[in-house]
Amino acid sequence: MEKRESKNFIEQIIEKDLADGKFPNGIITRFPPEPNGYLHIGHAKSIVLNFGLTQKYKGKTNLRFDDTNPDTESIEFVESIKRDIRWLGYDWEDREYFTSDYFGKLYEFAKDLIKRDLAYVDDSTPDEILAGKGTVEVPGTNSPFRERSVEENLRLFEGMKNGEFAEGSKVLRAKIDMSQPNMHMRDPVIYRIKRMAHHRTGNEWNIYPMYDFAHGQSDSIEEITHSLCTLEFENHRPLYNWLIEQLGIYPSRQIEFARLNLNYTVMSKRKLAQLVENGVVESWSDPRMPTISGMRNRGYTAAAIRNFCDRVGIAKRDNVIDMSLLEFCVREDLNKVSLRRMAVLDPVKLIIENYPEDQHENLLAENNPEDETAGERKITFGRELYIEREDFMEDPPKKFFRMAPGRFVRLKHAYILECSGFKKDDNGELIEVHARYFPESKSGSDTSGIKAKGTLHWVNAADAMEAKVNMYDRLFKVAEPLADKKVDFLDLVNEDSLNVVEGVKVEPALAEAGSKDHFQFMRKGYFVRDKNAASDELVFNMTVGLRDSWAKKGGK
RNA sequence: AGACCCAUGGUGUAAUUGGUAACACGGCAGAUUUUGGUUCUGUAAUCCUAGGUUCGAGUCCUAGUGGGUCUACCA
Numbered sequence: 001m002e003k004r005e006s007k008n009f010i011e012q013i014i015e016k017d018l019a020d021g022k023f024p025n026g027i028i029t030r031f032p033p034e035p036n037g038y039l040h041i042g043h044a045k046s047i048v049l050n051f052g053l054t055q056k057y058k059g060k061t062n063l064r065f066d067d068t069n070p071d072t073e074s075i076e077f078v079e080s081i082k083r084d085i086r087w088l089g090y091d092w093e094d095r096e097y098f099t100s101d102y103f104g105k106l107y108e109f110a111k112d113l114i115k116r117d118l119a120y121v122d123d124s125t126p127d128e129i130l131a132g133k134g135t136v137e138v139p140g141t142n143s144p145f146r147e148r149s150v151e152e153n154l155r156l157f158e159g160m161k162n163g164e165f166a167e168g169s170k171v172l173r174a175k176i177d178m179s180q181p182n183m184h185m186r187d188p189v190i191y192r193i194k195r196m197a198h199h200r201t202g203n204e205w206n207i208y209p210m211y212d213f214a215h216g217q218s219d220s221i222e223e224i225t226h227s228l229c230t231l232e233f234e235n236h237r238p239l240y241n242w243l244i245e246q247l248g249i250y251p252s253r254q255i256e257f258a259r260l261n262l263n264y265t266v267m268s269k270r271k272l273a274q275l276v277e278n279g280v281v282e283s284w285s286d287p288r289m290p291t292i293s294g295m296r297n298r299g300y301t302a303a304a305i306r307n308f309c310d311r312v313g314i315a316k317r318d319n320v321i322d323m324s325l326l327e328f329c330v331r332e333d334l335n336k337v338s339l340r341r342m343a344v345l346d347p348v349k350l351i352i353e354n355y356p357e358d359q360h361e362n363l364l365a366e367n368n369p370e371d372e373t374a375g376e377r378k379i380t381f382g383r384e385l386y387i388e389r390e391d392f393m394e395d396p397p398k399k400f401f402r403m404a405p406g407r408f409v410r411l412k413h414a415y416i417l418e419c420s421g422f423k424k425d426d427n428g429e430l431i432e433v434h435a436r437y438f439p440e441s442k443s444g445s446d447t448s449g450i451k452a453k454g455t456l457h458w459v460n461a462a463d464a465m466e467a468k469v470n471m472y473d474r475l476f477k478v479a480e481p482l483a484d485k486k487v488d489f490l491d492l493v494n495e496d497s498l499n500v501v502e503g504v505k506v507e508p509a510l511a512e513a514g515s516k517d518h519f520q521f522m523r524k525g526y527f528v529r530d531k532n533a534a535s536d537e538l539v540f541n542m543t544v545g546l547r548d549s550w551a552k553k554g555g556k
Numbered sequence: 557a558g559a560c561c562c563a564u565g566g567u568g569u570a571a572u573u574g575g576u577a578a579c580a581c582g583g584c585a586g587a588u589u590u591u592g593g594u595u596c597u598g599u600a601a602u603c604c605u606a607g608g609u610u611c612g613a614g615u616c617c618u619a620g621u622g623g624g625u626c627u628a629c630c631a
Contacts, residue, residue, distance in 0.1 A: 006570045006579085034631055069630060126629060133627050137558045140627085171629055181559040183627045192629035211631050234561060235626045256561085258624095263567085269631095311580065313569040315562095318624055322567050325581050335594060370594070401592070410590055443590065455590045523591050550592040 008314035010049070010255055014057055014226060027059035027225040031085070031092075032215065034066045035077035035199075037269040038284040038291045039084045041305065041326075045260040048309035050228060051090045062222055063092035067100045068214045070198040078199075080284075084292040088302050099214050100200045102221055106209045107161065109217055109247055110172060110191055114153045118246055119190065120146055121156040122173045129171070132178070133186050139179035140186045146175065160193050163206040167193045174213075176242065184239045188212055216240040219252035227252045230259040231316065260312060261320045264474040265290045266481055266489060280493050281475075287541050288475050288497050298472065299518060299528030299543030304333040320480060327544050334526045334543065338518040339367045339374065342412065342457040343506040343540075345469060345524065347386035349432045350403075350458065353420060355383040360462065363443065365413040377509050381414050384461040386505045388523075391456050392433050394422065400555075401454030403433055410452040412522060416441035457522040464505040467538035470530065471499040510538065518543070 007015065017023060029050040033043065054061045063085065067073050085092070113119035122129065122145045134140035148156075160170055172191035180186055190213035197203050216239075219227045234256045244251055261267055266275075267290060275281050275289070284291050287298035295305065308329040312321050342365075360382045368374035392403040403409050403419045410416045415437040423432040441448035475497050481489040506521075513519065515531035525545035533539035 008569085032631095036631085066631065072630080129629080130627075135558085135627060139558095168629065183559085186627080189629055194629080208629095210629075215631080231561070232625055233631090235559080238560090258562085311568080313580095315569070317562055317568090319568060322581065325568075328581060331593090340591080369591085399592095412590060414590095416590095446590085452590080454592075457591070520591085520593080523593070525593095546591075546593050548592070553592090 009316070010053070010226070010228065010257065010314055011056075013255065014053065017225070018057065023225050027054060027057055028062065028223060029054055029059065029226055029228060030062040030064050030219065030222065030224050032064045032066045032218075033081050034069070034072075035074060035081060036069070036072040037077060037273060038293055039081055040267060040269070040272065040289075040291045041262065041295065041308075042260040042267045042290075043084075044088060044292060044305050045309045045312065046228070046230075047085060047088060047090060048306055049257070049314060052310070053226070053228075059225075060095060061090075061092060062095040062097055062224070064097040064099065064218060064222070066211070066215065066218075067098055067198070067200065068208050068211065070194065070196045070208065073199055075199050080293065084296075087296060088292065089306065097218075097222065098200060099209075099218050100198060102214070102218055103201060103205055103209070105221060106214060106217055107207075109249075110157065110209070110213070111154065112247060113174065113190075114157060114172075115150055116246070117150055117175065119153065119172055119174050120148050121153050121160070122146075122171050122187075122189075123169065124171075126168070129189070133183060134178070136181075136183065142178055143173070143187065146187070157191075160191070160207050161205070163195065165193055167195050169193065172207075174239075174243070176239075182235060182238055184212070184236055185242070188239060212236060212239050213243065216243050216252065216254070217247070217249065219254075220244055220247075220250040223250045224252045227254045229254060229256055231256050231318075232259075256316065257314050258316055258318055260309075261318075262290060262323060262326065263320050263479040264323050264476050264481075266476070271482075271489065274490065275475075275493075278490060280490070287470070288472055290475075297528075297531070298541055299334075299526060300330050301333050301337070301518070304330040307333070323474065330544050331526070331547070334518055334520065336370050337368075338520040338526055340365070340369070340522050341507055341510050341519045342379070342459055343467065343469075343504055343510065343521040343524065343527075344386045344388050344457065344459050344464075345501055345504050345521075346389040347459075347503065347505045348389045348392065348430055349461065350385045350387045351432055351434050352383050352385070352417065352437050353434055354436045357383050359383065363413050379413065379507055379509070380460045380463055382460050382462045385411070385458045386461055386464060387433065387456055387458045389430065392419075392422065392430065394430075397555075402456060403435070408450060408452040410441075410443075410455045411458050412455050413443050414458070415439070415443070416446075416448060416450050416452045457524075459505045459507050461505075463508050465508055465511055465538060467504040467506045467510065467540060468533075469501040469504050469527070470539065470541045471501055472542055473497050473499070504540075506538065510540075513538075513540075520546075 031050045051061045122143050132141050171189045173187045176185045178186045191207050194208050237254050240254050285293035362378050364376045365379050396404045417435040417437050419435045421434040425431050438448045476492050477494045481492045513529045515529045519527045526543040527540040530539040530541050
């Protein structure tokens, strides 16, 4: 179990810090979502990383909502984020923070900067500020407002806070160096005027800090030891460090790692929002979405997701993870915990000619061969059953181990059959398969000596229940929908990502399925009851199909 | 093209920190199997290029090449 000795680069940093005695009281990490959307599997990677680290080493992980932009943030997202983190299995105890709780402190930090002539109020328009920044090759130019006196800056900044100026008319900028090659150091804007109610502070503030002026200081206030973020913030690190240094506050350390990308999907909140807005999917929690809530509705387990996040590793290299790894993790977990059931997705009647019409019998079926404690259930058997249409072939290849005239096959948990014929309608459509059964071949007490290569799942027509099944396929037709910048990723969605199958026949035990139970429809895949469907309706979502080496070989 | 970052099988991640490449997924082949599932066994496939340092380089240095990020009053 403790086979994985290898450590990722962040663990190596932490172990060195610990060995150097830098953090005798333990380490502190944080997960800092902005409450403006739902969490996706990429966030899960960060959650598992941050909480995982402080579980492994002595430490704590804070949950901090980075709520500095009232435009897009809301309490609804705060709630969904907390629900998802808890579901994933992590507990931030009482360490739930909001950047907005620090608005007062941040304001004081800003004043401190002004007093030391390290920040100034700029009346330039956004366009003028942009022009002044220069380009990556050309240094920027100083703002005409750069040399205002400390007193004037203090007065104006207070005016901004008090709502004396129009939105957009002034900003507070750090006074650093307009000729730095790093654009973030060219006098970055650190405060802007926004006359807007905030979901937590209401109308208390007319100014809001920018990310760069909020995140690092919040880390510092909470004495975060290791502030882990994704690669695109690498260029922000000099500013992060500069502010901490100038302010003389707790020196949190920012470390960047590569974000998670999954093929056949997209991972940015903005892009996911577009899928919702354009009706490609039903909601953020649609089972096809790579969101935590979508995956939950799909039937993915928290354990599978945690395991997946563990396996993808942490490094600084851009990466695109194969969906097959995620699916492997899901199957691995579900194989152990899911209850086996029989469901026929595309039913065709099977008539056992030598089975008496008025006869019925009860059979016992194990719930999970991987778990003896899962017990057994009763299923019924009779003359008329349903089997899968694709499990019959009139003229099959030799390696087809299923139903075909003259061939032997076992019905799972029941008898061996010999196919004796079939019936088609006028259109040539198969409507009935006929067979004869061998009474002495009963499952568990087989004395027939007959060998059947294949085993089929089935449902007794007498007590089969009707169900609907949502089958899912990848969301996009191509592995990397964003790879070609000239192509709109919305044009690459797979319009067959959802396939609703009606008229599915399932065994009666499924009627009591709860939405948290995971089922394996034998020989088909893993399914979970759709919790959004009407309670009197049996609807199942396909979590993931079983591996199918027969189909992979093209059925030959 | 300025700064910063990155480069190991198909995909990811490792390599006791300088001692000639491993693990997982995926692929292929086989065994087992009352799920063509699970399990098990085997197999193919990798250090971006060129120099340099060194007895020895995936690891260090230089150059090149390729990729990523950055010029929001978003985070």
